[in-house]
Amino acid sequence: MRWIRVTHGDNIPWREGRAVSLDGREIAIFNLGSAPPDAVDRFVAVDNQCPHKRGPLADGIVAGASVVCPLHAWKISLVDGRVERPSGSSGPGVRTYPVRVEDGVVLVGLPEAAAAVGKDGMNLQNCLSDYAFLQDRRLEPPCPGAGACVSSNADNSG
Amino acid sequence: MKKLVVVGNGMAGMACVEQILKYEPRFRITVFGDETHVNYNRVMLSSVLAGEKAADDIIINSREWYGRNGIDLRVGVRIVDVDARAKTVTGDDGSVTAYDTLLLATGSSAWMPPIEGLDKDGVFAFRTLDDTRELIRRSGPEKKAVVIGGGLLGLEAARGLQMQGCTVTVVHLMATLMERQLDKDGGRLLLQAMERLGIRVLLGRSTRAICGRTRVERVELADGESLEADLVVIAAGIRPNVELGRRAGLVVKRGIVVNDFMETSNPDIFAVGECVEHRGVCYGLVAPLYEQGKVLAATITGHRGAVYTGTVPAARLKIMGVDVFSAGDWDQAGADHIKYEDSGRGVYKRVSVKDGRLAGVILVGDASDSHRYMDWLRTGADLGEMHGRLLFPPPSADAGLDVAEMPDSATVCGCVGVTKGAIIAAIHERGVNTLSQLKECTRASTGCGSCTSLCQDLLRAVAPDFEDDAKKVICACVPFAEDRLREILRSQKLKSVQEVLEIYGNGIGCEVCKPALSYMLDMLWCGDHEEDRSARFINDRVHANIQKDGTFSVVPRIRGGVTSAAELRRIADVAEKYRVPMVKITGSQRIDLLGIRKADLPKVWADLGMPSGQAYTKGVRMVKTCVGTEFCRFGTQDSTAAGIEMERRFEHLYTPHKVKMAAVGCPRNCAEATVKDIGLIGIEGGWQVVVGGAAGKSVRKADLLTTVETTEQALEAAALFFQYYRENANYLERTYDFVERIGIEKVRKDTVYAPEAVREGLLDRYRKSKARARDAWQEGQSPRHPTQFAPVEVLG
Numbered sequence: 018m019r020w021i022r023v024t025h026g027d028n029i030p031w032r033e034g035r036a037v038s039l040d041g042r043e044i045a046i047f048n049l050g051s052a053p054p055d056a057v058d059r060f061v062a063v064d065n066q067c068p069h070k071r072g073p074l075a076d077g078i079v080a081g082a083s084v085v086c087p088l089h090a091w092k093i094s095l096v097d098g099r100v101e102r103p104s105g106s107s108g109p110g111v112r113t114y115p116v117r118v119e120d121g122v123v124l125v126g127l128p129e130a131a132a133a134v135g136k137d138g139m140n141l142q143n144c145l146s147d148y149a150f151l152q153d154r155r156l157e158p159p160c161p162g163a164g165a166c167v168s169s170n171a172d173n174s175g
Numbered sequence: 176m177k178k179l180v181v182v183g184n185g186m187a188g189m190a191c192v193e194q195i196l197k198y199e200p201r202f203r204i205t206v207f208g209d210e211t212h213v214n215y216n217r218v219m220l221s222s223v224l225a226g227e228k229a230a231d232d233i234i235i236n237s238r239e240w241y242g243r244n245g246i247d248l249r250v251g252v253r254i255v256d257v258d259a260r261a262k263t264v265t266g267d268d269g270s271v272t273a274y275d276t277l278l279l280a281t282g283s284s285a286w287m288p289p290i291e292g293l294d295k296d297g298v299f300a301f302r303t304l305d306d307t308r309e310l311i312r313r314s315g316p317e318k319k320a321v322v323i324g325g326g327l328l329g330l331e332a333a334r335g336l337q338m339q340g341c342t343v344t345v346v347h348l349m350a351t352l353m354e355r356q357l358d359k360d361g362g363r364l365l366l367q368a369m370e371r372l373g374i375r376v377l378l379g380r381s382t383r384a385i386c387g388r389t390r391v392e393r394v395e396l397a398d399g400e401s402l403e404a405d406l407v408v409i410a411a412g413i414r415p416n417v418e419l420g421r422r423a424g425l426v427v428k429r430g431i432v433v434n435d436f437m438e439t440s441n442p443d444i445f446a447v448g449e450c451v452e453h454r455g456v457c458y459g460l461v462a463p464l465y466e467q468g469k470v471l472a473a474t475i476t477g478h479r480g481a482v483y484t485g486t487v488p489a490a491r492l493k494i495m496g497v498d499v500f501s502a503g504d505w506d507q508a509g510a511d512h513i514k515y516e517d518s519g520r521g522v523y524k525r526v527s528v529k530d531g532r533l534a535g536v537i538l539v540g541d542a543s544d545s546h547r548y549m550d551w552l553r554t555g556a557d558l559g560e561m562h563g564r565l566l567f568p569p570p571s572a573d574a575g576l577d578v579a580e581m582p583d584s585a586t587v588c589g590c591v592g593v594t595k596g597a598i599i600a601a602i603h604e605r606g607v608n609t610l611s612q613l614k615e616c617t618r619a620s621t622g623c624g625s626c627t628s629l630c631q632d633l634l635r636a637v638a639p640d641f642e643d644d645a646k647k648v649i650c651a652c653v654p655f656a657e658d659r660l661r662e663i664l665r666s667q668k669l670k671s672v673q674e675v676l677e678i679y680g681n682g683i684g685c686e687v688c689k690p691a692l693s694y695m696l697d698m699l700w701c702g703d704h705e706e707d708r709s710a711r712f713i714n715d716r717v718h719a720n721i722q723k724d725g726t727f728s729v730v731p732r733i734r735g736g737v738t739s740a741a742e743l744r745r746i747a748d749v750a751e752k753y754r755v756p757m758v759k760i761t762g763s764q765r766i767d768l769l770g771i772r773k774a775d776l777p778k779v780w781a782d783l784g785m786p787s788g789q790a791y792t793k794g795v796r797m798v799k800t801c802v803g804t805e806f807c808r809f810g811t812q813d814s815t816a817a818g819i820e821m822e823r824r825f826e827h828l829y830t831p832h833k834v835k836m837a838a839v840g841c842p843r844n845c846a847e848a849t850v851k852d853i854g855l856i857g858i859e860g861g862w863q864v865v866v867g868g869a870a871g872k873s874v875r876k877a878d879l880l881t882t883v884e885t886t887e888q889a890l891e892a893a894a895l896f897f898q899y900y901r902e903n904a905n906y907l908e909r910t911y912d913f914v915e916r917i918g919i920e921k922v923r924k925d926t927v928y929a930p931e932a933v934r935e936g937l938l939d940r941y942r943k944s945k946a947r948a949r950d951a952w953q954e955g956q957s958p959r960h961p962t963q964f965a966p967v968e969v970l971g
Contacts, residue, residue, distance in 0.1 A: 022970040023970060031709060
């Protein structure tokens with residue numbers, strides 16, 4: 018396990034997520050807010066890709082310890098990465114990463130094996146939503162299989 | 176005409192006056208009320224305290240009602256003396272008013288037990304709207320409240336104070352809660368239910384003193400225990416206000432004594448309500464007031480004949496989730512008792528039968544069956560054949576069956592006295608389809624409200640076009656219907672989503688309720704709320720429309736679809752500079768730049784130098800226009816100028832769902848105004864304003880709201896509808912569903928044809944919201960949070 022100092026906790030507001038690129042992986046870090054008695058902000062980290070159609074989970078609405086993907090409202094547990102909706106979904110969930118906080122800085126633990134280079138061989142330090150990466154993603158064919166869209170937030174008209 | 180003076184502006188007095196007004200006019204009526212309010216539903220004060228209703232919602236008769244009926248209303252004047260010989264009453268303002276006939280409806284007051292320190296600041300009776308408002312003002316988290324008295328009123332006050340955030344203890348002198356209505360077993364289950372709500376209950380304890388310097392600090396019990404307290408509510412019972420009866424020389428025992436015709440011992444003086452004693456009984460409930468009022472109205476207007484023979488007492492606890500109902504005499508000597516207890520579910524029933532007829536009933540934990548028992552009590556039905564089946568209703572095939580089995584003569588609303596037959600007549604003869612129409616038409620379900628579900632069932636079974644106006648709840652996180660929730664947020668002055676979720680929901684929320692609550696708070700407080708971006712959909716966090724690949728689309732506002740060469744040049748420059756993958760003319764005369772990265776949004780907006788087109792949100796979209804009189808040879812009105820002005824007035828505001836508009840210069844309708852949420856249609860010499868049109872998932876021709884002469888009048892009509900929709904539609908309800916649900920007639924009545932004060936109210940709230948509304952894209956230059964748009968820099 019290799020711990021990477023990501024950012025100060027203040028950079029991730031309560032009940033929101035932010036995407037970061039770490040070792041070529043795009044990871045979503047969420048601040049679930051603080052709750053008594055310990056009153057310490059609770060952070061969690063998962064892969065920033067919905068298993069349905071690769072939606073950016075960091076942009077989802079947080080519901081307790083789950084996040085709702087902004088594209089088609091799939092609901093993913095931020096505790097274990099399981100798909101909570103659509104219910105009965107048997108496919109893979111998302112990968113979760115250990116997180117700890119030191120002096121207000123959020124650290125994410127990556128497995129040693131993955132501590133290699135990113136997919137394009139870039140030194141992936143400071144690139145959020147890297148443009149090439151997004152281009153890359155756009156060119157890939159849409160994910161096959163069930164297109165369960167449970168969203169009510171369709172706003173694609175001009 | 177004779178002069179009728181009514182002392183008391185409460186429920187009993189005004190219910191009686193309503194009945195008197197049904198006869199041919201005979202009186203000039205003057206009403207004195209010592210409170211400064213119009214007539215309101217006192218029974219509902221606990222709902223106001225609990226935040227379930229706003230003070231305005233419990234008004235029964237508005238000032239217009241008094242005016243319309245020629246009633247001289249004198250509020251804030253307490254009558255202190257009656258001279259029965261001179262036939263005058265004297266007010267505490269020194270006024271002397273002569274009467275031919277006097278009606279005393281003075282009600283009752285809280286009984287104050289002999290406790291030291293009742294004069295301390297912070298001690299309240301819970302009888303009036305002013306008491307309630309002051310209790311709400313002084314309540315809150317950190318506050319400790321002690322309620323003295325564990326009867327109906329005390330328990331409702333306790334729950335209300337707790338809903339206001341207080342930590343509440345109830346001190347009750349007797350060993351059983353609501354001991355007048357419940358036996359030991361029923362009281363025990365009620366105790367458990369109250370404790371489950373988090374209310375501490377001390378039974379069999381008497382209060383010695385209320386202590387503190389000037390304000391209440393603590394309550395001392397007779398056994399020495401001391402309770403910290405910031406607020407003390409005395410709810411130890413009521414006592415009839417008989418002082419004026421005494422001064423008038425009437426026969427007074429506990430109450431002012433009346434006979435079956437509701438006559439007192441003086442032929443020119445009548446009395447009604449909680450201040451009277453009839454056949455030895457003083458009532459403190461709402462149903463007898465109406466029954467007495469009807470008889471009194473007949474007697475006083477010269478139609479003496481109807482008699483009042485007493486009312487079966489029935490009480491219902493109005494605490495959500497704690498069903499308690501008690502009626503009749505459940506402890507009558509010689510009666511048989513049938514009992515049922517399910518301690519797991521907290522349900523208890525006791526049915527007492529004497530000589531084959533129901534004598535009394537107690538229901539705790541499940542009072543859904545109360546109506547059946549009430550009917551048996553009222554009619555004295557012979558239960559011989561029913562024996563053995565008294566505890567549960569007969570199994571019914573469907574929900575409508577129960578009401579179908581009721582005879583037409585059965586009373587549905589016990590408070591106002593409305594029978595099933597009267598309700599069916601209203602449905603068939605007066606076209607009643609909703610509960611609110613039924614209330615307006617028959618007054619059923621306007622008293623204690625316990626017959627609401629029965630009225631709904633009747634409507635569902637009989638009304639051809641029944642509409643359930645108790646709308647479905649937003650979601651499981653906040654289990655309230657939206658109109659109810661709006662009332663709660665308004666009366667509780669809640670301003671943040673998280674606060675609402677914590678107090679009225681599961682504390683967590685989801686992607687359905689969070690955006691809905693965000694909208695409601697923004698609308699209710701005209702933008703002066705605590706904006707919580709985590710409760711918004713991503714589009715409303717970054718003011719752009721998320722696409723399937725996680726990029727965003729940008730649609731600048733081009734008002735009325737009218738642009739310029741310079742603007743188009745800037746758009747072209749942006750498209751090149753940011754290598755925008757697609758530039759598209761939209762269906763509504765605008766330009767969409769697709770495929771922009773979140774981090775680039777602020778730069779794109781700055782380079783465009785145009786305001787947000789709100790294409791990503793539930794807000795004001797665009798106004799599509801035709802060229803109108805400016806160039807078109809058929810145009811009759813300047814539709815581009817009107818459209819641009821309409822867009823300027825509404826832009827940057829949020830709405831329950833998107834609002835698309837159009838303005839056309841003639842009925843050829845080139846910009847398709849008849850299928851927009853709001854459309855202005857130019858005609859010779861004026862405008863038609865149409866609303867509720869659609870050409871999307873559904874297609875619907877807009878309804879005509881009004882026809883006016885000037886552009887300014889058209890814009891005002893549009894603004895009235897716009898704000899009315901913002902305030903009354905459910906979240907994600909388009910205008911075409913909203914107008915259809917409400918009905919265009921009602922929409923007109925509530926907007927363009929509403930009284931001036933109502934129209935001004937709508938426009939005023941619209942203006943307030945507008946004054947606070949900002950172009951969301953300004954956040955590009957001053958983000959709400961450092962990483963709202965900018966990437967998180969990894970420390971490494």
